[in-house]
Amino acid sequence: MAEAVVSAVLDQLVSIIGQQVKQEVRLVKGVKKDVAKLNSNFQAIQAVVEDAEKKQISDARVRDWLEKLKDVSYDMDDVLDDWSSAILKSKIQQQEQTGVGNYLPDKDGNKKVCFPIPTSSLCFLRSQVKRMGMKRETAIRIRELNEKLDVIAIEKENYSFIHTRAVKQLERQKTTSLVDVSQVFGRENDANIFINMLLENDEDNRGLTIIPIVGMGGIGKTTLAQLVFNDSRVKSHFDKQIWVCVSDPFDEIKIGKAIIEAFEMDARNFVELESIVQCIHKCIRGKRFLLVLDDVWTEDQEKWENLKYPLTGEAGSRILVTTRKREVAIMMRAETRIMNLGVLSEKDSWFLFSKFALFDRDMEDCEGIEEIGTEIARKCKGLPLAIKILGSLMRFKRSKTHWEEVLDNELWKLEDVKIKLFTPLLLSYYDLPPLEKRCFSYCSIFPKDYDLDKERLIQMWMSQGYLRGKESPEKAGQDCFNNLAMRSFFQDFQKNDESNELRNDGSVGPCKMHDTVHDFAQFLTDTECCIMEINEVKEEKEQLNTVSGFSSFPSQSHCFDKKVRHSTLVLPMKAELPSSICNVAKHLRSLFILCSRNATFNFGVLLPHLTRLRTLTLSRCNISILPEEIGQLVHLRYLDLSGNRTLEELPNSLCNLCNLQTLRIFRCSRIRRLPEELGKLVNLRHLHNGHCGLLQGLPKGVGRLTCLKTLEDLVLRRNINNGYFSIGDLNKLNNLEGCISLRWCGSLDVGEAAKANLKNKKYVVSLELDFGMTFEDTRNIQDEILILEALEPHPNLSYLSISNYRGETLSTRWMSLLINLTEFHLKDCENCESLPPLGQLPSLQSLEISYMTSVKMVGAVFLGTETEDNNEMIISSIVSFPKLKNLRFSHMNQWKEWDGSAFARKNTSLRIMPSLYSLEIESCDSLEAVPDFLQSTPLQHLSIKSCLMLSDRCQNGTGKEWFKISHIPNIKINYRYVQKDNCVSHDNDGSDNSLE
Template sequence: MAEPVVAAILQQLATIIDREVREGVKLVVGVEKEVRRLSSNLSAIEAVLEDAEKKQLKDAAVKDWLAKLKEISYDMDNLVDEWNTAITKKQIASGENAPLHGKVLSSILRPCVSLAHSCFRYGIARKIKEMDERLSVIAVEKDRFNFSHIRGAEEPERLRTTSFFDESEVRGRDGEKALVLTELLSGSQSPSQPYIMSVVGMGGIGKTTLAQLVYNDKEVIRYFDRRIWVCVSDPFDEVKVAKAILQSLNGDSPNYTEFETILVKIHEAIVGNKFLLILDDVWTEDRARWEPLHHCLKCGAQGSRILVTTRKETVALMMETNYRVTLESLSEKDCWSLFGRIAFFGRRDEERESLEDVGKEIVKKCKGLPLAAKTLGSLLRFKRTREEWQSVMNSELWELEEAEKGIFPPLLLSYYDLPSTLRRCFSYCAVFPKDYKIEKDRLIKLWMAQGYIRPRGSQRVDIVAQEYFDHLAMRSFFQDFEKDEEGDIVICKMHDIVHDVAQFLTKNECLLIEVNVRGEPKLNLCFQKACHSTMILPSGAPFLVSPYDGKKLRSLLLQFIGRPSISAEALHDLFDQLTCLRALDLHDSLIEELPREIGKLRHLRFLDLSYNVKLKVLPESLCDLCNLQSLNISGCNYLKSLPCGIGKLINLRFIDNSQTVHLSFIPQGIGRLTSLQRLTMFFVTGKGKKHGASTLADLKYLNHLQGTLQIGGLGNVANVAEAKKAELLSKKYLAKLQLSFDGKEANSRMIHDSKLLEALEPPPDLKCLSIQFNEGKIVSPNWMMSLAKLKELKLIQCNNCEHLPPLGKLLSLESLVVSGIRRVKNVGIEFLGIKVDGAANNPSIVAFPNLKLLKFGYMDEWQEWDFRSH
């Protein structure tokens, strides 16, 4: 877990030195030497970190060494980020990122900035020397542990599975067994034999048990000529797997060494036979390793089957699975039965009855995971007293030594199979409470705020972050997915025991703090070294920071039970103390005022102020947060403007300002934020309004915008040339666009709005379009019919429109809403996009071929619906 932090520090150090050199700045005497030595020590430590993180499971001294390394790594990360921030602010102040009208002012400020920066570099030099001395001690200590430089040198032991088991010990899985048996014994075929089936699920969920159940079923034994069981595991050695198959077929262990020879012998043994091959515990996603064996197995008789068990959905895809079963958790009833068979074995009835209520609470911890039920059952089998059982009930699983030895190792195999960057992303999820609904978009932003996403070359950070999430989801680290209409995951959960593993890996680094109504935390652990925390406050509880002394917090996520409010004084204390924060979530906390001290949070990347319905103003000091990446002010209904200096937030990528109905002032500086990927709502202020308001031209360079963009106040645009300057056509990542022609500044609205709409041509891949309050006679710009991927279209309150466009030509359209088009009197065949020269009788022409929803409303003058051909 320390590995990604160390790697990030090395990368930042190299970048900073490069920036200083490019600026022609001579580093303080000795600093470059200290930085080189610091980097050298970090590189030496990074080389052995993977081995160290695996050895900590068995060696407390290694665990302690890693804890010290992690602490100094975070301190160094803060220092390097502070250095980087100072350089960025110097660039902003010197005018490198300022608009032209700021150049004169910046030239006056430049000498002061230069002097301040020189003093700052001396301070950095002193801190770097201190860090170097601390790290040197840790670097020396590492040598006594004899860490290996070979990645993957040590990991939890992998158990070898067999086909033998006792069916009487199995609980549940009757439904899954029936499904798999039906598919095994049916005549279903694939274009290329044999038919491949996969059982996918998290570690310990019972995949091997299900495979054993079907492998030993009497019908299966009769149906197949040959049955073969191979435990594949990792690493995937195709020669060993092939030898195991051949040994199972021939009953001996030939001393063949050539892969080709082994495959020939397998081919001879199965040709014309109907076989079942179980490949248990497959991890490899490398198709090149699988293909030779797959081709060899195609000579079996019709009806042959390969059944694969795996934790990774990507394995099932790689093997071109024809039928897949995703194994879910056991029911609580089955889990209790499995637990009770072990825990109550040999006990008297009265003893069992006295422990049942406690036992059922313990079983709830298992959350349907058979491995957990068996492990805890075995633990409690030898605990005789109720007090001992209650002790287990009141403990977190990650605190139990037995869980560390019995439950976690199989799950840790999945963890160590991940690249180091993904490990850190996974373990961060320990910051959330159990059974928490995790919003994918929010999680990705939090990862980005912590610097966990490491793109290569010109890769987009958001694309890489999405790939990270997908990798974790396809490896069974997440579950209970909720998806949008496009089939993309938007919300997920973590299984409680997977969450326990994350907590076990992070220990006191990620803490959940519950505060009672008196403002006292329910916390026995030291909070001083915590890095990430979710704090749960009930209604009426005061928000206090000082008693927790969490000065090293990098994430603070607040959750409220009820609707308490945070005072300005409490926020002042928070901003004054928790200056290491990278992520701060203050959503739905009834904040009335955001203190100017928020500008002290110089490391802050993620700020969620959403649904603070009393918040009216954002302080200008917010614009001092030059590292800020994500600002969420959605649902802040009474917020009227963004701060004028927002153009200084040059690293800002996301502004979510949806449902901010009174936000009518967007400053001109918004046009400088060329990294913006989301700006939910953009409002054009009319002439004579607040000085410094943005215009449509400020959208020109925001070509990374994606998702949804709502442009309001278009009725205030007096010049069509201004609309062309927005260059919406270049916003190729936009999926949804809403054009609202509210506002009353422009003259001759009827003609003007039509021309304005024509100038606002969107990107051709747009999926959703809404046009509102347009006063033109025809709401049909030339570009509309070129939107070949448009799925949803809304035409709302276009009061002067007399004729509907030929929307039937939009072949991808699935939803069409027409409302408030009050002057339309007739809807005829032209609406379908079909010519009236007889082509309407051509059965090959289909209007609206994909339309699923058609809705008309408030069509006051509509008299006729005539689709007859003329």
């Protein structure tokens, strides 16, 4: 949207002028007046652009004016970014000239200078000539664009735009105040009818029963399907339930893999449809299954038959389909069972609307607005999505006057079919500040049903300059995301665990955009964003297939031309990038490439053309070599290479990207080294290098990246003087936050470990300490105890993992101070004979202990009620593990006794694990019994796997331990339920096919 682009340019101007004043840099001599004029023009245009964007809906002339404004604004943003980059490069070069070179071994093991000091006068002369040429070029470009902007500024007077002032945004509640929409209004009868159709007895019918739900976008098809899918009667009736989100295009292989993965199988290596079909047939054979295919569009009979062929389970199996198109239901030959979903009644519409609009309001605040609210809800025509969107908008309208303004808005009177559908969304969108508008519209780059990760999305917003000028762009991005979530622009937030709660830190997991909301985002960015599917290698003219965002309307085709600024390319297994893309690639600011698992393409052909790119996502694109030309993308701020498991190294030219803010190489498992001059990336804020198992270390220059907030995986080298980043260098990175993983901690010097000063890094909330080593092991056990003590984290820590530790005790001084710790993993600590007193931790919710091969007894010390020398502890609480919900023990073959009763007998007021929800015990062959206190816990799920003695002792009705666990609703022993939803198996052979 034009308003977003204009705001970004003004932010750039402010930043540029600020840099000139602060750094006394004058890279563009003689254009001071042009810059002032430029600023004045943009300020004047910004005052009317909000009104212009509203009028463009019904006035094509205004729409054309805005298109010209956007084109000039984008070009000006590029010029200003070139200017800013030149200032930055000049600063970096000055630092190199006065600094001391950093040394790092090259591939042959020889020392090499990272930043050679330029002493040659010839190099200096060339640099000066280059700068002078850049000055002249920038001055000319600014003057030319200013002339174009002059014309646009004059033309604005032809449209009688209303000047608007920036309105201070009301303070809003945090994300934890997201409205709970677990209650579904007005669908009870529909749900009961549907459930009866799923459960009806048709044992004589061996055919496949297909039940489609048909209805327009936003009417609640998916919500109804979810309601039915999660009903307890449905869950107990079917042996297997599978949910697949289909959308457009209909990909049989992708859908087939999703079905296979629902059976907890790895489907990544399946390539051919035939092998997928055979695997599906084996998985569902003999099972009564329920398969939900959500959001089906295709009317292609052949594609459907390919998928339908293997779906022959037991009698009573069902396929539930949601679709907007009745033709889909007919194609599936389900004419007699089509369920046409109607709109909500006025009564239910008001109930749903009020749940959002009147959320957290006092009765006094509701006086005089309920009647208006009823009228607004009526205008939504019974569509639940529209009701939620408008209800979320009205939640922040405090006065009766504001409610009346929404009710009487002119948008309700427009006759255009698309506008009528999008009116509630437009009303909510126009109420957003410019920042939220530009961030929301950017989401049109993602395909439908794409899982949106908040952290990645915010970093992409940053890369586009949307959060420029903010003191903390990440915090501004979080606030923006939260506000959009509270407006119901995002939905389907993933829960933290089976207890269906938000994450421990109050945040939300990945989410999605509703199909209609996605259509709306593409409507807003019609000429700027394009999602293209590249067909299998064919003639050029047949190769491009634009995926329309408006599938509910007659198909539209976008022309992939210079107006497209953000593009997603979907590549099949055998594809080549058509040359026509190269012709317009120079205008792209975002490129998002999605590949099938084994797809290959020549990215190097396209790379030199992407000169204006800010955001590049090549995640899981099977890239083995990143071309040197990547260093020419001077505007690039976000580069995602994660999941490219064949990528072995990054080119040194990458270090020329002085604007780069985010580098993602997560799960690039073959990368051994990072570029030596990585320290030149002075704007780098996020280095996501987790799960790069072969990485030998980080370059020493990383210690100079003072902007760095994310550094996931730090490999610690034995010789800290060899030019690699050492743990002591962490002391310089005071802005680090989030997660840090320290590998090879056992190789540390105790004094060096203390220099890391982890206890002062209050924003690091997740810490992994891996003491394992990959070379000859000469570790001193006593040193490891001291090293662990020296690596004391800040009490703000919420996640801790300790693995491969060789010390004999884990009871460090600082462990009991972790009052905010919610999750703890303990693994492969082979010399520890006892577990630390974790029962004292007041916030711990999830605990996993595995491969503790020396532990024989778990008891009072673990509960925090007794010290290791058998002295009773004076504890401030009479509750042990007060908030623990999920507990897992695995591969502890020496563990014989789990005692939780000794201290309880002495102190009957003690409560143990009063919040326990799930318990899993696996491969603990010597364990004979579970503790008595389990009878007093609210345990809902118990799983016992591969435990020779305990498995027999916990069999229903016959096992000696059954009386301790019989109250647990769901008990699974060796992958088979012996009790599910309180239903006990009574098979003579002790098995339970019905509960499988």
